[in-house]
Amino acid sequence: MDTGSTMGTVRGRAVLLLLWAGLSQGLNILPGPASVERADGDSVMLQCQFTVDSKDIGPLDIEWSRTPADPSASQIIIIDYSGDRIYDTHLEDMKGRVHFSSPDPKSGDASINITRLKITDSGMYHCKVKKSPGSKTRATKLDVLVRPSVPTCYVDGIHEIGKDATLKCSSEGTPPISYSWTRQGSSMVLPPTATSDKMSGTLRVKNATVSYSGDYKCVAANKVGSSECVVRFSVSSSSSNAGKIAGAIIGVLLALLLIAILLWCFLRRKKKKAYEKEQPYEIREDVPAPKSRVSTARSYTVDSQRSSLGSMSPSNMEPYKSHYDRLAMDDQERPPTHSPNLSPSFKVAAPSLNRMGAVPVMIPAQHRDGSIV
Structure with missing residues (x-):
């Protein structure tokens, strides 16, 4: 290695250190994560640590504001610190949910905590620290995600030996949501003829046999959480399946017959009541008195x-x-x-x-x- 080039590199690094030292003088906000992802209902801390210099002699002011997801919307102040006093938010949807992490923000910690997160809390948050003659601002992006809901699992297809069947799983939440299938019991290995699709949540089973019967679990997951469901897959012969169908048909017919009998009895009773209500009372005439002999x-x-x-x-x-x-x-x-x-x-x-x-x-x-x- 050339000695001249080495000396040049050292001198360059020294210059950079001197420049950083000069820039670091006065008020400065320490670096932190540029974005944070949390699930709805959780809590989050947005960091904002700062340092001041002896030359900064003005009063300390700390202001947190939020820019909604709509870029055309203006910033909204959610909480601030001024004159050794904390002023809580005036936003109705954030009242009681946002506060400073440190009881004394002037100690150098202006971070805030937001509890019971909502989807509407998503946006860009700005921490602005002012101490005359300096002023610094740092932005943090907050994404509030929705956990996958409890999936809906069911079997689509004929549950007979030699037939193909499809196990389906669907959930709602912040995309992307991935799905994974496992078999419950002593062996969690899927049947050899089964293929799964992680994006659609389907598990296709070809040429099913009785040994494929069992409980299958589907897990839906995204960045902030997961949920699962279990479905029973029973493979039977065609004869037993036909017996089940016949029994179901007979049950339906009996139910319809019972409903028809009840309806007939109801209509007959209603008709009888209407007839009794409209039938007039019978007025019988007494037998006329015998005629007497005519007197002239x-x-x-x-x-x-x-x-x-x-x-x-x-x-x-x-x-x-x-x-x-x-x-x-x-x-x-x-x-x-x-x-x-x-x-x-x-x-x-x-x-x-x-x-x-x-x-x-x-x-x-x-x-x-x-x-x-």
Whole structure:
């Protein structure tokens, strides 16, 4: 090696050290990770350590701001320190979740902690330290990722000997998500005819045999977490499979028959209730009263007059003797058809009845329906 070239290299390094020493004088923020990835719900610390020089005599101000994922949006102050006092965030979605890591930030540690991370916390965070006459700023990118959800596992295809089947697994979360299949039990080795796809989450099994039956586990993972599920893969002969299908068909038919019977009973009962509700109450008429014999107006008049006259004494009957005789003669001359119930040979004149000591009786008149007037 040439001695001249070696001396030149040493001199170059010395110059760089002198330049770094000159630049490091005054306020300076120590380097740290440029980006951080965390899962939602976790906590994260964004580092910001700094040093000051004796020449920096101004007040210390520390300000943390966030730039949203949208580059056109402006920075938002989330927490700051000024005049030996901490001012908490005014953002509603970050209240109670962000604070300084050190109880005394002026000691040189301006790092912050963010708890219970959300997807909306993703963005670029800026730590700005000011101490007159110097000022420094450092940026850290925070990505909040979503863990894979519990996968959905199932078997697609015919579970018969000699047939092909596909085991599928799917999950939701921040991509990319990779899938891996293993077989449970004493042997975790997959069947020799099985092939898996880590990106789609499928496991294809060709020419299945009974020995391939068992529990298979799928694990979905990304940068911040993983989840798993287990599915049962049972390979059977066609005869037993046909018996299962027949049993399922019979069960469905019986269920449909039971539903039909219940529906028929319900409709019949509903129809019966509607009929009973619409059926009017039956009103029965009483048997009409027997008809009485028809009395003529003349017989009523005669009988009434006779009753009235019968109440008189024999001494008072003389003035009416001629009237009685005339009535008696009219009764004798009346044809038998006018009095069907009494024969003319049995009629007795009123004077004769009076002389015989008979007492006249007043008979009430009646309507045709039998009621008494």
